[in-house]
Structure formats: structure tokens, C-alpha cells
Amino acid sequence: MAVAEPILGNDQDTGQSVLAHRLARTWRQPRGLWGWFSNTHHTDIGIRFMVTAFIFLLLGGILAVLIRLQLVRPENSLIGPDLYNQVFTMHGSTMIFLFAVPMMFQGFGVYVVPLMCGARNIAFPRLNAFSYYLYVGGALVLWGGFLTNTGPDVGWFAYVPLSGPAYSPGHRADIWSQMITFTEVSALGVAICIATTILRYRAPGMTLNRMPILLWEKLVISLAVIFAMPAVMIASGLLLLDRLVGTHFFNPAEGGDVLLYQHLFWFFGHPEVYIIFLPGAAIVSTVVECFSRRRIFGYTPIVVSVVATGFLGFSVWVHHMFATGLPQLSESFFTAASLMIVIPTGVQFFCWVATIWHGRLQLRLPMLWCFGFFFVFLIGGLSGVMLASVPVDLQVHDTYFVVAHFHYVLIGGALFPMFAGIYFWFPKMTGRIADTTLGKWHFWLFFIGFNITFFTLHFLGLHGMPRRVYTYGPDMHWHGLNAVASSGVVFMTAGLLVFLVNVFRSLRTGETAGNNPWGDAGLEWSMSSPPPPYNFLHVPTVGGRDPLWDDPPDQPVVVGLRDDIRETLVTHSLDADPQHKDEDPGPSIWPFLASVAVSAAFVGSIFTPWAVPIGAPLVIVTLVGWLWPHGPSPTPRPAEEV
Amino acid sequence: MNVVGNSALHMLLAQAAVLHLDRHSILHPAAPQAGHIEWLYWFIFWILLAVFVLMIGAFSRAAGKTRVAVSHPLPVMEKDEIADRRAGWGVGLATGITVITLFVVLVFSVITGKRVEGLTSKDPVTIQITGHQWWWEVTYPNPQADQTVTTANEIHVPVGTPVVVLTSSKDVIHSFWAPNITGKRDLLPGYSSAFWFEIEKPGIYHGQCAEFCGLQHAHMGFSIVAEPVDEFKAWEQQQLKIAAEPSTSEAVRGREVFLTHACLMCHTIRGTDAGSRLGPDLTHVASRNMIAAETLPNTAGALAGWIVDPQRIKPGTAMSPNPLAPDDLQAVVAYLQSLH
Amino acid sequence: MNAPVRRRLTLDVSDLPGVAFGHRNTTWLANVFFMVIEAMMFALMFATYFYLRTRSTDWPPGHLPPALQYGMANAVIFLVSVVPAWTVRKRAPEGDRRAVKNGLLVLTAFAVAATILRIFEFSTLNCRWSDDAYSSTVWVLIGMHSGHLVTELIETVVLLAISFTPKMEGTRLADAAINSDYWYFVVITGLIVDGLIYGTTRFL
Numbered sequence A: 001m002a003v004a005e006p007i008l009g010n011d012q013d014t015g016q017s018v019l020a021h022r023l024a025r026t027w028r029q030p031r032g033l034w035g036w037f038s039n040t041h042h043t044d045i046g047i048r049f050m051v052t053a054f055i056f057l058l059l060g061g062i063l064a065v066l067i068r069l070q071l072v073r074p075e076n077s078l079i080g081p082d083l084y085n086q087v088f089t090m091h092g093s094t095m096i097f098l099f100a101v102p103m104m105f106q107g108f109g110v111y112v113v114p115l116m117c118g119a120r121n122i123a124f125p126r127l128n129a130f131s132y133y134l135y136v137g138g139a140l141v142l143w144g145g146f147l148t149n150t151g152p153d154v155g156w157f158a159y160v161p162l163s164g165p166a167y168s169p170g171h172r173a174d175i176w177s178q179m180i181t182f183t184e185v186s187a188l189g190v191a192i193c194i195a196t197t198i199l200r201y202r203a204p205g206m207t208l209n210r211m212p213i214l215l216w217e218k219l220v221i222s223l224a225v226i227f228a229m230p231a232v233m234i235a236s237g238l239l240l241l242d243r244l245v246g247t248h249f250f251n252p253a254e255g256g257d258v259l260l261y262q263h264l265f266w267f268f269g270h271p272e273v274y275i276i277f278l279p280g281a282a283i284v285s286t287v288v289e290c291f292s293r294r295r296i297f298g299y300t301p302i303v304v305s306v307v308a309t310g311f312l313g314f315s316v317w318v319h320h321m322f323a324t325g326l327p328q329l330s331e332s333f334f335t336a337a338s339l340m341i342v343i344p345t346g347v348q349f350f351c352w353v354a355t356i357w358h359g360r361l362q363l364r365l366p367m368l369w370c371f372g373f374f375f376v377f378l379i380g381g382l383s384g385v386m387l388a389s390v391p392v393d394l395q396v397h398d399t400y401f402v403v404a405h406f407h408y409v410l411i412g413g414a415l416f417p418m419f420a421g422i423y424f425w426f427p428k429m430t431g432r433i434a435d436t437t438l439g440k441w442h443f444w445l446f447f448i449g450f451n452i453t454f455f456t457l458h459f460l461g462l463h464g465m466p467r468r469v470y471t472y473g474p475d476m477h478w479h480g481l482n483a484v485a486s487s488g489v490v491f492m493t494a495g496l497l498v499f500l501v502n503v504f505r506s507l508r509t510g511e512t513a514g515n516n517p518w519g520d521a522g523l524e525w526s527m528s529s530p531p532p533p534y535n536f537l538h539v540p541t542v543g544g545r546d547p548l549w550d551d552p553p554d555q556p557v558v559v560g561l562r563d564d565i566r567e568t569l570v571t572h573s574l575d576a577d578p579q580h581k582d583e584d585p586g587p588s589i590w591p592f593l594a595s596v597a598v599s600a601a602f603v604g605s606i607f608t609p610w611a612v613p614i615g616a617p618l619v620i621v622t623l624v625g626w627l628w629p630h631g632p633s634p635t636p637r638p639a640e641e642v
Numbered sequence B: 001m002n003v004v005g006n007s008a009l010h011m012l013l014a015q016a017a018v019l020h021l022d023r024h025s026i027l028h029p030a031a032p033q034a035g036h037i038e039w040l041y042w043f044i045f046w047i048l049l050a051v052f053v054l055m056i057g058a059f060s061r062a063a064g065k066t067r068v069a070v071s072h073p074l075p076v077m078e079k080d081e082i083a084d085r086r087a088g089w090g091v092g093l094a095t096g097i098t099v100i101t102l103f104v105v106l107v108f109s110v111i112t113g114k115r116v117e118g119l120t121s122k123d124p125v126t127i128q129i130t131g132h133q134w135w136w137e138v139t140y141p142n143p144q145a146d147q148t149v150t151t152a153n154e155i156h157v158p159v160g161t162p163v164v165v166l167t168s169s170k171d172v173i174h175s176f177w178a179p180n181i182t183g184k185r186d187l188l189p190g191y192s193s194a195f196w197f198e199i200e201k202p203g204i205y206h207g208q209c210a211e212f213c214g215l216q217h218a219h220m221g222f223s224i225v226a227e228p229v230d231e232f233k234a235w236e237q238q239q240l241k242i243a244a245e246p247s248t249s250e251a252v253r254g255r256e257v258f259l260t261h262a263c264l265m266c267h268t269i270r271g272t273d274a275g276s277r278l279g280p281d282l283t284h285v286a287s288r289n290m291i292a293a294e295t296l297p298n299t300a301g302a303l304a305g306w307i308v309d310p311q312r313i314k315p316g317t318a319m320s321p322n323p324l325a326p327d328d329l330q331a332v333v334a335y336l337q338s339l340h
Numbered sequence C: 001m002n003a004p005v006r007r008r009l010t011l012d013v014s015d016l017p018g019v020a021f022g023h024r025n026t027t028w029l030a031n032v033f034f035m036v037i038e039a040m041m042f043a044l045m046f047a048t049y050f051y052l053r054t055r056s057t058d059w060p061p062g063h064l065p066p067a068l069q070y071g072m073a074n075a076v077i078f079l080v081s082v083v084p085a086w087t088v089r090k091r092a093p094e095g096d097r098r099a100v101k102n103g104l105l106v107l108t109a110f111a112v113a114a115t116i117l118r119i120f121e122f123s124t125l126n127c128r129w130s131d132d133a134y135s136s137t138v139w140v141l142i143g144m145h146s147g148h149l150v151t152e153l154i155e156t157v158v159l160l161a162i163s164f165t166p167k168m169e170g171t172r173l174a175d176a177a178i179n180s181d182y183w184y185f186v187v188i189t190g191l192i193v194d195g196l197i198y199g200t201t202r203f204l
């Protein structure tokens, strides 16, 4: 079959345009400042997540530049130990909690998932909006603290007892813990929305085994979030209690235990890194399929691998704790588990090669970034294999070798796929195609700069440079390598600046995209770009894994959904049979107000316990306002004929 | 040890004119443990390098073979049973090789782990290392209290003798790491654990705290002085003595200053009234090469600078500034330098 | 674009119901996810409890075990309260608004009673949270459960309030049924917490 023409939603047809007009009125989001805060449509919230997260990538990046400047020569006095410790903690926390997860899981998920499902909106749109504001709240707390010299300074995993009341007086570590609460509640909220959307809002016919791989991955990630995030909430929550009300969970003098914290943190921390990487893998699978011009090879193995990764991710956390001297037998078990998790990742790599090998490769921008991903993530994954070996890890643990590993996997697994995804969906989000020439400059500058910086760090680690040191003596002879590493940042910065220029230019002067500029198969390409507020003129039905490639032009569409209220179709979790109809609750200011109340209570509780009794009623009021049934009750009215 | 690996890396590094990196390097083992690990490192490295080359080769081949240079979307390829079956074999084979490779890595890793961990001989020297923010307290425990050597940051060991290290921490988590000798071990408050190493060649080996422990984590170094057994014994005897009586009048005055200023609230000098354990034991401070956890050489100038304003040298350190009059300062330094 | 596409085939969903009860309801699914999150939190706290137990020779270390009276009274209330919860859950799909209202009323009464008893329970734990790690764990376990209890109380009260208005119909009835699921969750976790706090301190 040839490139799929847009088969749905032809606005020139008058009957269709009447419907389009009515739907647009029903699903319209309010305007103005108040309206901005009331918006609950997933495309808008998704883009907000992405833009906000991108800003934090830049802010985190600026901190990285500071780190590299400080380390460029021995005994540099640019920033002292106090500031340096805040800077690297802020860098790590910002990148992980304010950039990587919000961008890769929340941003792309919220934007793309309902479109790929064929849904008019995400499930629980108000919870979704609430999650966004809470994320912003957490970000403001963390950066507000940093700008007032109260930035956390205990590392992104804030080990006790250093982060405990005895060794971190003041509010720095409190800020870190509360930021965790904010961002994790946000991720959990979005996980519920996305998992429910995938399980219940799929277009009729999109049975589980016809679900695009991206949806599978988002489902697995949502579940991983649901199972993993509670662990870090407990870890940071108990830390906060130790600090604020004098409990003794982590105080060895009173029967507490310092390793307990590490177990709790890494039980979350390792699944977390797959929560960051799997969305990247999902984007890669999507892009590779599109630009190889063939159906992805190995749908089932890939899905099985993703599910396996989700499970195995929970069984390897101790590999971050090898140096604590746990019994050798248990450490060997965690080596085995860590190596096992290579297999599903490997299977995905092999399937991507096979797809390209037997396809017809079009090296457009998104695909170029996928090749960047293959190269970079491969190196990072292989150094991960080295770390999984206990004896090797005992040597390189907490050195720049580990820093090199995780930048290769994080930037390889998140940043490169992110740019692939941005260039891929940019036409859908904005209606215009991003410029290719600038995009290539962006790629090569960033790719080269990245490798200059981070490949060098492997050598520094092997030659004994510990991480998190604010300076080092000339007698260690680390300065040559450090200078090389720092020089790469120049190229990375230039690359990112080119990207920003590209975005702003393409927004105004880019080539217009049409519905489906790449000829991709996903349902998100069946409506105009950017999508109308109701997403689909007719909710589609689906007859194959690659709807726009597989389905005939007369593929049935759903009729009978009302156009005067926001009606959505709920289908069966497994076989996607239509089951009943839900009403989308529509825009509301309450989620925003609730997030303000919750934020106030969280932040206040750092300073006074009274914030809890004062804040709780406010939170309750806003939640009741949010959930209280509004307007006329949905008594059945006859559906408009289509 | 892997000669090929070493020389390949050396070529790379030497050409980049990056020299002398062996002082604190896992690639220049000076003890059997580090040697085993280095061997394992190169073993895994070569395997993974092969994996890397194969994967990059596969991607390049796939891309080169099928790339088409048009910008409009091409039609989608029809399903191709034969190609899919071939791809299926390829993926299956690659997965099989992956499993085998990982198994090999696992086996060698566990074997090496055993070799590194297992204690091989008797009559070890036992050393208790206690982490402090930001220095190392070192004792050689002995059932008789007056036979216990206490020192700081400079660890003397006899060559060819197993050394058992008992770990503990007074405050936060630190990590004891001398890369040329063996892997690291965390010092956890509330836990005490033990590991061992053995050094074959006499020499001074560098080490550093590897777990982030606050402001001066960067300046928490130590050194291991490995010496022939008889030299070690002599050193031990010397350390057991109480502090030498100062022989010059300046040193006598220095002791006076020491005992009448804040110093004695934090330091011990055995044989004097100073008996506090907040800071390093200074009874034989002059016998050490470096002071303040490998931050400064043990010279008169450095000592004076340190005593007057340690916060400038190690911001955050527990030692407070001591604004002594110049001649008092000189006297204290003279006294400290007499404590061999 | 080209000529309008003829659509011969359509899937008409106008007859589908506007509400679903039980596992088909989307809020039910969200509630399940929510309970999984909470269950994970409790499970990790239980793990913490046993982990800390291995780090101490005496358990409770230097305290009397918590006194039984209020905890046991609460356990009984939890068990009995399952009845109104069950009624609401059963009657809501039938559209029996009266039964739902009465059920919610009784459930509210039980929840209030349990909350009040809980306040007294804190005074009979024979320890303060700041004594040692054991005490901290006991307080946080029971405090966490109290948080759920109060949340559930508020939710029930809100539903009760709605049930006095004509809005208690359709999806609200489904919500009332889902609320009962959540009450079961509060009861089960409450009994496990009681088992830990009152049982393991005596028999372990």
C-alpha cells in the first residue's frame, strides 16, 4: 500500500465541517490568563511539560558548564566547596527529576499517547493538569532554594547521615526532600492518567497485540512509576521526619540504619533509570519504523523485552551498593541480574538493526538522532556491563568512570531520542517542519562535543579521579584530561544554541507540514497539524498494528458520540471493544488552585509543623471544589446524527 | 596483567602527552588484588570492544546497504516473509551470542571476586581505620592499651604480609580507596567490616576517600607506606614511644604554647597533658610526610600556615583558626617538628 | 485536499451506556492504581520495620509493647464497618439511592469512631516517636494509616453530602461504590498494621 492519505476529517466536506465546528465549540479550551490555568487538554499540557522540562535542561546545563569550568585546571578557585556541592547536586537533581522524567515520560507521554490511542483527550485531564502544576511547584522550590543560597548540597541521592539532621543543618536537604515529593506525586499522577488512557481509551479494534510499541512502553513505564516511586517517597519522607521531628530511622546511635536509606533509594533509583530510558527506546522504535519504510521487525520480541526490562529493573538495585561490603553471594546475584537486563536491551538493538537492514533507510533528521543514540547508548550500556562486575565496580565506583557511564546512557538514552522525537513530532505540534540544515549542525556539534567531554571522563576514572570533588592537586596529573573534557562543552553549547535558533526560526518560516509529512503509520498523523482541540473528527477504528499503513481508506469510523458535550469512548482493556461512554470533565481552575494549596502545605511544613493543620483544610477545599459535580447532570439526550 | 591492553592505552595517552597518571590508577596495580582486577578489567574490555565493533559494523552495513536519498516519504515496503525469516535468524543468533558472552563475564567476574576477597595466609597485621570529616584515624589495635599505635592519614604496612583493615566511621560515610592496591570499601557509621590486602613492592601508595562526605571530600587523602618487615617493626616501635622531650628552648616554649592554647582541646600528644581525640594524634606528627590528609607537605611553612588558618586551606575543616603571635607560632612549629 | 472520502462503514456507539459500574469504570481503574501505590508504600514501611528489627537485639528495645485496648477496639470497628461498605457497593449499581445514603451514613459513623479511637491509641503506644528507631517506625506506621483513615473519612463525608442532593446518580453512584473498595483497603492495611504493632512486639 502506498503512503497513507489522510483518510479522516476532510474539512472541505460541508457535513464534516458542521461537525467540526460543533466539536470545536464543545471542546474549546478557555482563553486568557485564567483560561491558561484552566486548560486541561492533553496536547497543551504535554507541550507545557516539554517546554518546561527543556528550560530545566538548559538550566541544568548551565550548571554543568560551571562544573566543567571549575575542574578545568587543578586548584581552581572559581567556585569554592560550598557552592560546588550545591552546583553538582542541583545539576543532578535538575537533570533527573526536573528534566529527564518530566520530558521523556510525562511530556512525550501526555502529548502523544492519547493521539496514538485515537482518544479525544487523556483520561483524568484534571489530574493531568494538576500534575503539571505540582511539577512546576517542585521546580520552583528547588531553584528558589538554590537562588537564595539554600540549594541542596548532598548529592542527587542525598545519602544519610550526611543529609541527616546532624551533618546538614539548615534547610538545604529539606528542600531536596520536598522537591522529591512534588515531582514524584506529579509523575504518579501522570502515570495513572497514561495507564488508564492506554488501557481504556484505545480506538476500537486496537487490541493489545495491535498496540503500537510506543504505547506498550508507556504502559510498562507507567506501571514501573507506580511501583518504584513509592520507594523514594518513603526514603525522602523518612529523611524529612528524621530532620524535622526527630525520628531516628537513619540514626545508628538510636537503632536506625544508614544502609536502609540506600536500599530504599536504589530500589527506586534503578527502575528510575529505565523510566528515563524506555521512553527513549519507544521513540527510537517509532522513528526507525517510519524511516526504514517497513513494519518494525520483531514486534513481539520487542514488547516482551520491554516488559522484561520493566520487571528486571526491580531486581538490580544493589549494584549501586557493591562497595558497602554486603555478603559476596548476594552481590554476585545482583551482578547476574544486572547482566540479565542486558539481554532485553540487546534484543531491541538487534531488532532495530534488522529493521534497517531489511528496509529502505531515509536518513531524515529524526533518524540521524537515532543513529546518534545507537552509538552513544551502546558505549554507555557496555560500560554498564563493566560496572555490573563486582571487582571492577569496587575499583571504579564513585569515580569519573561511573560519571562517564551514566552520561552515556542518560544523554544517549534520553537526550538523543528526545531530539529525534522533537524533530519527529515538531510538525504535528507546530504545523511546520524544522529546518534540516540547522538540524544537522545541531547534531554534529552536539555529538562531537558530547564524545569529547564524556569519553575522556572514562580515562579520568580509570586513573583514579573520584567524582564530586571540587578540586584536585596538580600532583594527580588529572588536568590534561580535565581540560580536554571541558573543551567539549563548547561544542555542546553551540549545538544547543543552534537548536534554539532552529526552533524559533522554523516556528515562523518552516515548511508547512500537512497532516503526515513523514508518511508514518500512527493515528496521530491522521488529523491536521497541530491537532484540533477534539483531536479526531471521528474517533477512528483500527484494523492493524500500523493503522495508516494497514487500514483501507474505508476503515469504519465511530459515530454516535455526542458533539454537544465532551463525550469520550471507553473500550475494553484487552480487545478494545467499545464498552461505554465517559464524559470528559472539561477545563477547570481547581486543579491549579489545588496544586497551589498542596505546594504551600509542602513548603510550609519545612519551616513549621503548623503548615500541615493550616494547609490540609485548604487542600481539602480545593479538592472538593475540583471533584464536586458541576452543571446539569448528564441526563441522556439523543445523539446528534452525523 | 594484560600487556596488549596496557600498551594500547599507553600509546593513546602518551601521545596525548598525558603522563604520570599511574600514581592513583587502577591500571597500574602494585598489589595482587589490584592486579586481578586489572586483569578482569582488560578481559571484559576486549570482549566488549568486540561487541562494540560488531554492533557498529552491523549498523553501518545496514545503513549503507539500504540508504536512499530522497526527501519525500517513500511507499511502505510490503511484508517480506523471506527477509523476516532471515532477520529472525540473525536476531536469534545475536541474542544467543549475547547470552553466552554475558555468562562468560559473570563467571570470570565471580572467580576474580573470590580471588580478591579470600584471605590466603595467617598472621596478618590488623589496622583499624576510622573515617572522620575529613581525615583518617589509624590504629594498630593491641590487647594491651599501651602497645596500640595511633596515627593519622599515613598507614605503614610491611610488604609481603597480609593486612586486615577493620573499618568504621565516626560521622558520615567515607570510602577507603587506594586504587593501585585494591578496590574500595565504604566506612559506614553503625557498621564495622573487614577486608584485606597485601603489598609486594615497597613504596608509597596514594589513596583517597571515594564517597562524598561533605565540604572537604576532595581533601581526604591518605598514603600507604609499604616497607620491609624490619623497617616496619622499627617504625612501630618508634610510634609506641611517648612524645620526645623537646631539646631546644624554642621547642620547650612551643610545647608551652601548645598546652596553653586551644590545641590540647582537640589533639593528643602522649606524654603531655594533651589527650583529646577530636583531631589527629600528634605524638609523632613529624614522622609523617604530609599533613591535613595529604593536603600539605609537612614543612615548617605549611605547618605554620595550617595552624594559623586551616579554614583557608580546607574550608569547613573541624580545626578552628589559631591567631598566634608570630614567635608563639614559630615555637609551636618547632615543637611539632621535633615530634619524630 | 482531494474529494471527500466516502464512508460506507461506521461503528455506531450511540446506544452505549454513559456509566459503568465495577471494573469497567475508569475511576475504578484509577482507584486500583492508587491503591497499588499506597500498598507499595505500606509494604516498604513493613519492610523497614522488619529491617530495623534485625538491627536490634530486643524488640521493642526498652519499651513495653503498645497497650491493647484502643487498638483492638479499632480492629473490631474495622471488621464491622465492612458491612455498610459492602451494602453501598452492592446497592449503588442498582440505583438504590436511599440505601446508598444510609450506607454512607453508617460508614461515616464508623469512620468517625475509628478516627476518635485512633487519637487515643497514640497515647497508649508506650513510646514517643523520638525515642529510638523502633518508636519512630511504630509512630509512622500508625500515622500513615491514620492519614488514610482521615482521607477516607473526608471522601465518605463528601459523598454523603452529595447523596443528600439530586446529584447522587450515574457516575456519583459509581464513585460511592468505588469508595467502598477504598474502605476495604483501609481496613486491610489497618489490620496488618495492628498485627505488626500489637502482634510482633509480643510474639516475635
Ligand code: HEA
Pocket (backbone or CB within 6 Å): A273, A274, A276, A277, A319, A320, A338, A339, A341, A342, A345, A346, A347, A349, A377, A378, A380, A381, A382, A384, A385, A387, A388, A389, A393, A396, A397, A398, A402, A405, A406, A409, A410, A413, A414, B048, B051, B055, B097, B098, B099, B101, B102
Ligand atoms: C538511562 C539510564 C541508565 C541506563 C539505561 C543504564 C543501564 C545500565 N547500567 Fe547504569 N547507571 C545510570 C543510568 C543508567 N544505567 C546512572 C544514572 C547511574 C549512576 C547513579 C549515580 O551513582 O549517580 C548508573 C550506575 C550504574 C551502576 C553502579 C555504578 C556505581 O555506582 O559503582 C551499575 C553497576 O552495575 C550500572 C549498570 C548498568 C547496566 C548493566 C545497564 C544495562 O541496562 C545496559 C544494557 C545495554 C547494553 C549493554 C547495550 C546494548 C546491548 C547490546 C548491543 C547487546 C550486546 C551486549 C553484550 C553482549 C554485552 N549502572
Ligand code: HEA
Pocket (backbone or CB within 6 Å): A057, A058, A060, A061, A062, A064, A065, A067, A068, A088, A089, A091, A092, A093, A095, A096, A099, A100, A154, A155, A156, A157, A403, A407, A410, A411, A414, A415, A453, A466, A467, A468, A469, A489, A492, A493, A496, A497
Ligand atoms: C539527563 C541527565 C544529565 C544530563 C543531560 C547531563 C549533562 C551534562 N553533565 Fe551531568 N550529571 C547528571 C545528569 C546529567 N548530566 C547526574 C545525575 C549527575 C550526578 C550528580 C551527583 O553526583 O549528585 C551528573 C554529574 C555531572 C558531573 C560530575 C560532577 C561531580 O561529580 O563533581 C559532571 C562533570 O563533568 C557533569 C557534566 C555534564 C555536562 C558537561 C553535561 C552537558 O551535556 C550539558 C550540556 C548543556 C549545556 C552545555 C547547556 C547549554 C546552555 C545553553 C545553550 C544556554 C542558553 C541559555 C539561555 C537561553 C538562558 N555532570
Ligand code: CUA
Pocket (backbone or CB within 6 Å): B131, B134, B173, B174, B175, B209, B210, B211, B212, B213, B214, B216, B217, B218, B220
Ligand atoms: Cu570522606 Cu569523602
Ligand SMILES: [Cu+2]
Pocket (backbone or CB within 6 Å): A269, A270, A273, A316, A317, A319, A320
Ligand atoms: Cu542501576
